[in-house]
Amino acid sequence: MATVRRPATRARTAVFAPIGDAGRAVRVEQRLEQAIRSGILSDGERLPSEPELAAMLGVATVTAREALVALRAQGLVTTTRGRGGGSFVNRPVVAVDGVAHQRLLAMTRVELGDHGTLYATVLSGCAELAAERADAEEVEELREIVLSADVESADPDGAARHADTELHLAIAALTHSARLAREVMRIESDFGVLLRLPFEDAHHRRAVRAHQLTVIGAIADHDGAAARARMRSRVRDALGDLAELQTGLR
């Protein structure tokens, strides 16, 4: 299994931020699970070693080990021994899509609209604050996340989903609110997975990329109102496409 190297970003830094005194194996497990399912951690990438992970998260080594055992049991992590060995992310892309399609089918339109409203409101609020607070370098990091999505790759929708999730987490991090960043992580691994189902369509991917660049443009201009409005229409369009997809599945 190849080791994927990725640059450090705010979203990734948040994944490995100290988890605190109340940290338990289950919280470590949940945080890593969310990061794997939402695509912040890439398929095949090597996780830090148990002692490194423990040090980064501020928990005992035995706690980190326990979390990794649980992630292995879930099939989200594979561990190899010996030289070059370690724990690797094993993202079940197809299974996640299947589960997401099932969830979408089981949802009423009222529920879909409800999730969409929460998601749009939180993300557009983050975009507004990010526009007020981001410096030029941070804006450049956002742009790199979007442009890193290789649309010509073997898995273009996977790459685009990954980049879009990471963009949202990075924008949330720019609000400087840890609670808001955690909330965005939560809604990304919950509803975000559904909202990105339409990425299977190349037309949708192009439309999202255009939206992403206009949102980043407004953040670069420190125009909070525009960033809010553009993020809102980005989510709004995606929600419409998702609703069409749901209707089509029925």
Next chain:
Amino acid sequence: MTRTQSVGTDAVADAVQEFFQPLLASLRASGDAIAPLFDSPAVTSEEVLRASRPFAFDVLQDPHTVGAGFVVSPGLLTDETYLLAWWQGDDKGRIPESAALVQSTDYSRQEWFRTALRTGRSHVTGPYIDYVCTDEFVLTLTVPVIRAGRTLGVMGVDVLAETIERALVDVFREAHATLVNHHDRAVLSGDPRIFAGEPVDRQDYRSAVPCTDLPFTILT
């Protein structure tokens, strides 16, 4: 692209009536049964609760419902100004015994109370988030309870917006129709891009057919 309309507006209108009219009939019957209690010169909240309970439970027999009850016009009781004789949930518990917010709530300005009594006709409010009782996205159906010209209150029932969607979305989709309330907010739409509660512009539609006895319009 030509859109084939296999279901006409009549069929949609019939489906709407079939959903709402049995509930309204049930509310009217319950209200008529409770009303004679107020012939007595002094009525207590305890008496109203005792008299209303079996009728609220009758209304709740309909699986589409999440809550039902009788809401007394302010000032008619000897011991309380306001009284929501209302039961909800799977356990049919009475709200709002613990909720101080609800106890002191003046519901006389709420649409579901005021409009039914002002017009003297049944009314449907919503969809709206009912933060007082269920915390859910609901529609509230109310009928006025009036005896010998005296306004006693309203008999009402809550239905989840989701329940209406489940019951009616197929026929609305086939007819490419949208149901709006009298504030032109969507109750339900066959168009996937229109969500319940959103404002809808009538000008975007060819026809607008009002629903008999309901504050709704079917847009196609």
